[in-house]
Amino acid sequence: MATHWDNRAIICDVLGRAPDVEMGSIGEGWSLCRWRQFVGSYALPPLPDPMFIVHISGKPQIKTWDKDGWSQSSSIPGCATIQPSGMPSGWLVDGELDAVTLSVLSDLLKNISATEQFSKLRFAFADPLGVALTRQILSELYAPDADEREHYVAAMVNALKAHILAGPPAHGNPTEIPVSDFSAYRLHKVMNAILANPADEHSLEEMAATAGVTPPHFCRIFKKATGITPHQYVMKARLDRAQQMLVQTDLTLAALSEATGFQSQSHFSRAFRQYAGIAPSEYRDQRRRAGAG
Known part of the structure; x- marks a missing residue:
């Protein structure tokens, strides 16, 4: 039976390496991973759960496969991407990439109006708040262990999930x-x-x-x-x-x-x-x- 950990396992298999750092909650249906230092072109099979990706740092020349070739636009540090479930994707990494992925359990989206925004790939768009929340979560994952840290990180991830699920404004800005x-x-x-x-x-x-x-x-x-x-x-x-x-x-x-x-x-x-x-x-x-x- 597929769970929210499946995205991680699939990406590990494609890249041939484990994430640099990771955290997740089975009960709350999310998994956050940081991936670094891989170069080349990669083909991801369909993922069971949608994924929010933040381009943290690295080369400003990351492309995705678009119909018959690599996309004309590129992702640069500070861009966000939404990868829907059930859709294969291709990625061209020209240099080192540093990215954070947040996978959200598909079952959580069944009764949420935000399901529509996860129906297609949204590549390299501006999302300052989503990027800022992701950077804050990442900084906490590298902080010294403390009793309150796990609760703080979980709260920040819930805020990021809520931001992603809210999607863009329904009536423009x-x-x-x-x-x-x-x-x-x-x-x-x-x-x-x-x-x-x-x-x-x-x-x-x-x-x-x-x-x-x-x-x-x-x-x-x-x-x-x-x-x-x-x-x-x-x-x-x-x-x-x-x-x-x-x-x-x-x-x-x-x-x-x-x-x-x-x-x-x-x-x-x-x-x-x-x-x-x-x-x-x-x-x-x-x-x-x-x-x-």
């Missing part, structure tokens, strides 16, 4: 509650604005003003929540959009670099090669040949 201090929603608002229009300037001053904090404080809280700097997040969004446009349009590299917010074609080409490992023109040719085949 929630109404912002006016407060003077920083909130996770403000950070999420900045990240969504970048993803929606990566070519915009997105100056540090503008992003900090949206978050309601000073630029130095914004840099600190952004990196703490995502693991990368605001500038790196903007660059990632621009390069992901460039990958899409290289395949879907016939724009010249000069026009495409301007359309994605780069100062020059040479700047775009250098950044793209560093990000994707090949030149933009090579990427376009490879993806189109794969599509034609």
Whole structure:
């Protein structure tokens, strides 16, 4: 009979190693594991339970299998992914990956409206609160043993489960509650604005003003929540959009670099090669040949 431990066993078999650290509760139906230091491409068979994945650190070039090839978008530190149960998946790890997985027992979702959000793969999306909760849980797992620690970690995991099960707002972004201090929603608002229009300037001053904090404080809280700097997040969004446009349009590299917010074609080409490992023109040719085949 399948239990919530099955996800762990399957991943261990595919990777050929045990998780770096793990914790779980059979009674409450969850299992949390940290996986580190594996490189290459991996094929996961269908998992019995859905899984929430947080990209903690490592190389900013993690892709998933999408129909006939690797995804155009990439996961970077600070991104979250939801892997549904019953669906095989493929993963390309270009370098070291450090990820935390939270598996939730499928039986817990049968009578919950959130079942819909676990029906398909949601890859590399922004979830500052989910990432922040995961990082806090992980830090506690490495803390010295104490009687109260197990209860504290269990409470944090329950908070993370509740956050995941709540899913995205049913009617778009929630109404912002006016407060003077920083909130996770403000950070999420900045990240969504970048993803929606990566070519915009997105100056540090503008992003900090949206978050309601000073630029130095914004840099600190952004990196703490995502693991990368605001500038790196903007660059990632621009390069992901460039990958899409290289395949879907016939724009010249000069026009495409301007359309994605780069100062020059040479700047775009250098950044793209560093990000994707090949030149933009090579990427376009490879993806189109794969599509034609």
